[in-house]
Amino acid sequence: MTAPAQVGPSPSGGGPAVSLSPRQLEVLQHIAAGLTGPEIAHAMHLAVGTVHYHQQVILTVLKARNLTNAVFLACRAGVLDGRPRRHGDHAGFAAHVYRGEEPCEACQVGERAYRAERREARKRNAA
Numbered sequence: 001m002t003a004p005a006q007v008g009p010s011p012s013g014g015g016p017a018v019s020l021s022p023r024q025l026e027v028l029q030h031i032a033a034g035l036t037g038p039e040i041a042h043a044m045h046l047a048v049g050t051v052h053y054h055q056q057v058i059l060t061v062l063k064a065r066n067l068t069n070a071v072f073l074a075c076r077a078g079v080l081d082g083r084p085r086r087h088g089d090h091a092g093f094a095a096h097v098y099r100g101e102e103p104c105e106a107c108q109v110g111e112r113a114y115r116a117e118r119r120e121a122r123k124r125n126a127a
């Protein structure tokens, strides 16, 4: 379970905090990648109408004039960095921290495994 992306005003003086669900964020990432509505529907196993609904919510939440504007606003707000989200390892954990989010369960588990592995490596090197 991933928490919605919570983002406050950008340091350069953006708008109010925005909150997109993981679903909406995924739709936006596909839009940013240049996919059409039907292509996004296919990729996410959704009806085209459902994708259209998510797009309308995205426009409302981001107060965007159109989807191109939504991609720009999301980038500026830091909720869309153009890179695919990865979860469940140290890199995913670090990305959550970088975005100012509470790391998700999978990333916390991955980070614990990473730290345990590092401890073991230090012990091996010390021996």
Ligand SMILES: [Zn+2]
Pocket (backbone or CB within 6 Å): 086, 087, 088, 092, 093, 096, 103, 104, 105, 106, 107
């Ligand atoms: Zn995560």
